[in-house]
Amino acid sequence: MDRRTRSTTANPLRRGADRTRTRLHVAFAVACALAVVCGVMIGQSVWNHGSGAAEEIARHRHTAMATTTAGTRYVASSGVSGLPVTVAAATWHYPANRAHTQTVPVPDGTRKGDAVRVWLDDNGDAAAAPPATVDIAASAIGYGTGALCGIVLAAGAVVFVRLRIVDAHSIKAWEAEWADIEPLWSGRLRPGRGAGDD
Structure with missing residues (x-):
C-alpha cells in the first residue's frame, strides 16, 4: 500500500x-x-x-344522573378552545339525601326534563371531569x-x-x-x- x-x-x-x-x-x-x-x-x-x-382527581370525582330544569343556553368556555359551551340548570341528589341544583354542561339538543350525566366532587357539587388520557x-x-x-x-x-x-x-x-x-x-x-x- x-x-x-x-x-x-x-x-x-x-x-x-x-x-x-x-x-x-x-x-x-x-x-x-x-x-x-x-x-x-x-x-x-x-x-x-x-x-x-388525573388519578388523584378521579378518586374525588363521581357521576350521577341529573334532570334538567330549564332549557339550554350558551356560555363562553373557560378552556383553551374558547368555543361556547351548552349549559342548562339541572337538579340531582348526591349523596342520596342531599339535593343539588346547579348549571352544568349538557349535550347540544338537551331539553327541559331530560336526564343527563354530570360529574360531581366529594360534596356533590358539579365539577370538571378528570383529565382524559388523550x-x-x-x-x-x-x-x-x-x-x-x-x-x-x-x-x-x-x-x-x-x-x-x-x-x-x-x-x-x-x-x-x-x-x-x-x-x-x-x-x-x-x-x-x-x-x-x-
Missing part, C-alpha cells in the same frame, strides 16, 4: 476556518441529539405528572416537542451566527493573502519596484 494513503498528517489545504466549521456542524448534531433526549424526558415527566394528577398525552407531546424545537432552534441560531463570523474572518484572511500573492502570481509589479528588481 502506498505510504501516502496511510499518512496521518493533516491536509495542508484544510484551514483553521474549515476545522471550525466542522466542529460547529458536529456541535449542532450533538445539540440535536441532546434535544431529542430532553424532549423525551420532559414529555415523560409531563405524562407521569399528568397521569398522577389530553394528558397531547400535553406531554406538546411540551416534549416544544422543548426539542426550542433547543434545536437555539443551537441552530448560535451555530448560524458563529458560521457567519467564521466566514467573514475567512474572507478577510483570503483577501489579505491574495493581496500578497496576486502580484507575484500575475507578474504585476508592486508599487516602488523597478522592472529589473528581483
Whole structure:
C-alpha cells in the first residue's frame, strides 16, 4: 500500500476556518441529539405528572344522573378552545339525601326534563371531569416537542451566527493573502519596484 494513503498528517489545504466549521456542524448534531433526549424526558415527566394528577382527581370525582330544569343556553368556555359551551340548570341528589341544583354542561339538543350525566366532587357539587388520557398525552407531546424545537432552534441560531463570523474572518484572511500573492502570481509589479528588481 502506498505510504501516502496511510499518512496521518493533516491536509495542508484544510484551514483553521474549515476545522471550525466542522466542529460547529458536529456541535449542532450533538445539540440535536441532546434535544431529542430532553424532549423525551420532559414529555415523560409531563405524562407521569399528568397521569398522577388525573388519578388523584378521579378518586374525588363521581357521576350521577341529573334532570334538567330549564332549557339550554350558551356560555363562553373557560378552556383553551374558547368555543361556547351548552349549559342548562339541572337538579340531582348526591349523596342520596342531599339535593343539588346547579348549571352544568349538557349535550347540544338537551331539553327541559331530560336526564343527563354530570360529574360531581366529594360534596356533590358539579365539577370538571378528570383529565382524559388523550389530553394528558397531547400535553406531554406538546411540551416534549416544544422543548426539542426550542433547543434545536437555539443551537441552530448560535451555530448560524458563529458560521457567519467564521466566514467573514475567512474572507478577510483570503483577501489579505491574495493581496500578497496576486502580484507575484500575475507578474504585476508592486508599487516602488523597478522592472529589473528581483
